[in-house]
Every structure is written in structure tokens, then in C-alpha cells.
Amino acid sequence: MAFAQVFYNQSSVLRINVMVVDDDPVFLQIMSRRLENLKYRDPSTMEITVIAVKDSRQALSTLKIERNNIDLIVTDYYMPDMNGLQLKKQITREFGNLPVIVMSSDTDKEHESLTCGAMGFIPKPIKATELTKIYQLALTCKRNGKSTLWTENNHNDTYVSIPQQIQLVPEQDNLMMTKKKKFSPIPDSRSMNSSNGTCVSTDASRKNKNRKPNGGSGDDFESLSQPSMKSKITWTDDLHDLFLQAIRHIGLDKAVPKKILEFMNVSYLTRENVASHLQKYRQFLRKVAERSSLCSNMLPSNGIDSIYPYPHTREPYYNNYTSSSSSWYGTSLNNRSFYSKPGHGLGQSRLLSNTSDPVCFSQMPHSYMNQSSTYDTHRIGSNLTLPIQSNLNYSSQNEGRRSFLEPTANKTSQTSQALGFEQHGLSAINGSGFNNNTLISYGSLTTHQPGSSNFSYGLQSFLNNENTAYEPQPHPHAQAAAQKNIEIPQQENLSLFDELGNINELLCDISNFELDHNKQQEAVSTNQFELPANVSTEMNQFFSLEDDDWTFVNTNQGHSNGETTNNVAPETNSQTFNMSTNHNQEQDAQDFVDWSFLNPEDLANEYDFMDSLFNGMN
């Protein structure tokens, strides 16, 4: 028992390592100090160690060395060599989904940063309240990040280091050894914790490790972490990503709130939150399926190419489900899903996780499979779009699609796996060009919307693109344009597959679409993705959430009250998808989480930092 005590104490000291990247040495010094001082506010924590780095190159090399010891990266945007977002992407490429916060005195970069998957954006000069948010974010990332690490077993780097950390060895000396490891005190101590301090459990199941240690050490920080608020839980992108990951891991059919909650391991989330979210999610999938089955229009898919250039992390949903699902919760976190399924990480069970029928992929041409998985690592949508794309390119689309998707169209479950769809998803794909359209549109759309908030982003894009499904005419246009401008990925490039993190060889040249909407998008987007203005009406129909409020978190608080009515590409502005009407109609039971409205005022709890972080750094 004394033995256990030792471990318990050890685990109660949380060490957080933050890497700050900025070309301004003055700022670096100040920021380091401020961050390190944060620990004094929370006695039960910790140590915050700040690793200050002057440029991106140094950041990357530091990461190479200290990969698993860095919990959070805070980077400046404007830097001479590689700007903050490029750094972020590079980090994701090489190291997976590490949380990255972008800072800048230029507040215009907020949207772009969030879109590219940054965990948050903080305007400079940094206020004390923002600093607290960073701290909380670091805490959360620390906890969640560790559990994520444990599920990532197909990433080269992490694969090597993780087993050491998570290995639970009953021998005492081994435990002592791991204790000594400078940089992995947390996972070790956590694993100790998981055994409840008695004997070290040899249970290597990841879930256990994820759950208990985090739960244990999480309690220490409960005061500072997000308190469990039953009322206003905001399903941010990241949270939703985690949710999807959980579902994928568990399997949609086997997904029960309890298991999901365990997997997600987020302290402030209750079973009820998860339950209602799961319910909504299921409904959403059903709707998508219904909707897609209505559409019988097949579009030649050159438009799909458009998806490639837009590696938006804002579209996790749609990427996963290949539907016009709102990509509300687009975050880079979504990419994690790929990590967790190394074997069939070919985007297959993104959503549904390991199912008994991993099948569909086997039917696919290998190249596609590979591609999709590689995309996953740092790009959303890679998974689904690639396969789709290939299909679309073929004239005999049905056949191609079918084989690609899965043996039988009827087996929606399988298709859904392939596409990350749920049961009904398949029919959409097989039956109609609807999904293609949506896919296409998404690709084009997202890049298009400089104005929209990150969360609403995807949905808006939906709106825009969705209509294309119903309007054949614009399509040839778009396709033709797309075709010219977007190079079709060479499917033979299998090298992508091997290095999951190595997205460089993306089939599409995404470099154009990386950051500046303003600059690069015009060239690409305007010709290809001009969608008719009445897209949104179609979208409205599609999204008629009559009984549901699948609105997404609107980070643009200033513009709307959490709905997706904010600035969107001009052509869609006039007919903004009016969520509110739908919303009004819904008769949700009270326990449905209403995440559509993120009024800051409503968020009484200031610890809901994720939300406040994204909802306007005031």
C-alpha cells in the first residue's frame, strides 16, 4: 500500500510542457514567464515548463526530440520562415494531432487559424484571461492528449514511444524505473493510478488506461478544469472529434453513452451529455441517409477534385460521412480517428470504427485506400473523398462506386464504414450522385468562406454546395473548371500510405489552399466553386432539422447567436441557412443539448473555455 501511495502522490503532480514559438524574443520571454507563473494559481498542479523557441525550424526539431513531452504548442502567426499555420500543418504532418494554439496581433487570422485546425486563436497582446484559457486548454490537452496518444498506434513516432509509457508492468522495479523517466511521469503515474495503487494492472487494454488514470489525476484538477455543468455543454469541434473517435473505436452499433464517455475521458462531460449527443448524431445520420437516397442525380465527379485542395479541418463530419453533414465540428482532432485504426485506418471505420465488416476496403483499389488513410493524418476529408473521387472519375460510376464502397449496396453498414457513414449512408452514395455532389461541394466550399466562423464554416459550405446536387447545370461548369484546375491525384502513389503522417504527397496540390483564403483561393475557388446563390434553400431543405438542432457551434459570436447566419461567401449570404426556423420548430426534449446557441452570456461558467476560446476572445 505504501507503494501505491508513492504512485499516487506522483501522479497528483501534473507537469505540463508547453512549447511557445515566436520570432520575438521579448515576447517569448514574457510569455514563458507568464505561463510558468500560472502554476501558482493551482496548487494541485503542477509544473508548467515552457520551451521557448524562436522559429519554426527549431520548433520542429524540438518536437522531434521531445515529441511526447510536449503537451501544447503555442505559436505566433507571423514568423519569417514558416508562419504559424504552416508550422501547425507541418506539426500535424510529422507528429500527429498535437494541439496548437495560434497567436497574432492580427485578429483576422483567427478564422483562418481555426479553420486550419488550430486548437485556438489568441489575439495579441495576450490578456490574463486568455492566459488562463491556455492553461486550461493545456490541462485538458494533457489529459485527453495522453489518452489519444494511447490510441494512436499507427503513427511512427508515437508508436515507438507509447508502449513504453503505457506498459503496465507488475514488477516493482519496472515501476520504479518508469517513475524515473523524466519525461513520462504522467503516463506512468497514470497507469499506476489505473491500478488504483494496488498492484499494477497488467491489463493493457487501452480503454482502461485511458479511463482510469485520467480520471484519477483528473480529479485533482477538477477545480480548474471544466466543472461538470449539466446544462451548457458545448460540443466543440474537438469534443465532437473525440466523440467520433470514440464511436469509431467502439462501433456505432455498440456505441452506448457509457462506453463513449469512458473512451472520451473528458472530465466535465456527463453521460447525459453524451447520450443526447449520440442521439442527435444518430438522427443526423439517418437524415443524411434519407436525404441522400432522395437524390438520384449523379454528378460526374470532377467536382470532387475540388475537395482535395481544401484540406480543411473544418469538415470532419463530412469527410467522415461523405455526406452533406455539417462539417461543423471540423477540427484537426478529427484526424486522430485515423490514428486509432492503423490497420484499417483507410478511412474506413472512421465513424463506425471497427466493425465486423471492414470489408469494403478490400474491394477498393489499393491506391485509394492508401490515399484515404494518409489524408487522414492531417487532413479531413481525405478519407472519404479519395475513394469517392476515384469513383467519380469513372464513367461507370455505379459499378466503380459499388465495388469501392462495398460489395452490396444494401449493406449500408458496410458502406458507411467505408465512408464513415452510418447505416443509411451507403444508399446515398450508391444510389445517387448526391453524395458526390455534396462531397464536391464541400471541397470547394470550405475554402470559400473567409468570413464564416470556424464552426459554422462547414455548414455554410454545405449550404452552398448542397444545392449543386439539385442543380445539374452548374455542375458541368464546376466540373469543367475543377478539372482544369485541380489535378487529379495520381492514384498510384502508394507511398502516401506508408507514412501516415506524411501528407506531403497529397494527391492534390493543397499548398495553394493552405492558409490565406484571400490570396490563394481566388485562383482556385472562384471558377470552380461558384455555386448558385440558391444553394442555401436547398440546403435548408436538406438540413431541415425539424426535430433536431444540429446546429453547429458558431464561433462568430459577434454575428449571430450561435447560428450559422454569419458571413459566408457572398453567393450564399442572401440566403443564409436559417437554422433558427428549424430550430424553432423542433420539439426537442429538454435533455437535448442545445449547442446551437453559444451566447457568451449563457455560458455562465467561465471554465467552458473551449467555447469561450472559440467564441470570441473577449
Added chain:
Amino acid sequence: MDALVAQLQMQYRNYTVSLYQQGFLDDQFTELKKLQDDASPDFVAEVLSLFFEDCVKLIGNMARALDQTGTVDFSQVGASVHQLKGSSSSVGAKRVKGLCITFKEYCEANNYEGCVRCLQQVDIEFKALQTKLQDMFNLEKQIIQAGGKVPQVDIN
């Protein structure tokens, strides 16, 4: 002794307040001071000397960029200005920061004369700030030498 300390402290307070009032410093500087404690008594001094070094370097960059015979690369000047703006804002050097904002506009407008003027002004400003802060630090030293503690100055 106490009288001396009290007097010095009073002087210090007044001087500091005047710096704020004259717009040399802003609340970021206050925040900066808060980061200093017994564990790191020279934190502010360190940061400020870093800042001044940075100023010299950046001003040098800007001067060089503007001094090009031929076409001036305003984006390069702008990049340095941006950096200086960032530093000055972190440190609380209000006037310098304000100047940088104007400077940046001139850069964006590719206004050569405007840029040169701003550069000269930035140079003057940061040197003035350096002098003032040096005086302030000297006062602090005197207070400590006289056996007193440096008072926390509340800026209303």
C-alpha cells in the same frame, strides 16, 4: 533613513505615474512588472534590455531596407515594423507601438518619405524610453540601497 526612503519612494511613484501619463508606458508594462518577484528580481530589467536590443536590431533592418538604392522593399520594412510593434506591445512601450502602427501604414502605402520619417521618430522614441526607464531603475536601486522597498505603483 526612513525619511530618505519615503522621499525616494515618493519620487519613484511620481516618476512612474508620469511615464504612464505621458504615454510612454501602458498597462502591459504593469503586467510585466507583476511578473517580477523575489524569485526573479531582475525580470523586468532583463526583458527591457532584450527589448532595446531588439529595437536596435530592427531599426537597423529597417534603415537598411529603406536605404536601398533602387526600389525599396516595403514588405521587408513592414515585416520589421511588425516585429517591433509586437515587441513594443508586449513590453508596454506605448509610444513606440503607436509609432509602429503609423509606420506600418506608410509601408503598406509604399510611402518612402513617410517611412523614413517614422523610422527617425521610432529611433528617437525608443531612445527616450530607454533613458526614462533607466532613470526609473536607478530610482529603484536607490530605494533598495536606502533600505526600502520599491513600492507598487497603481496606475489609475
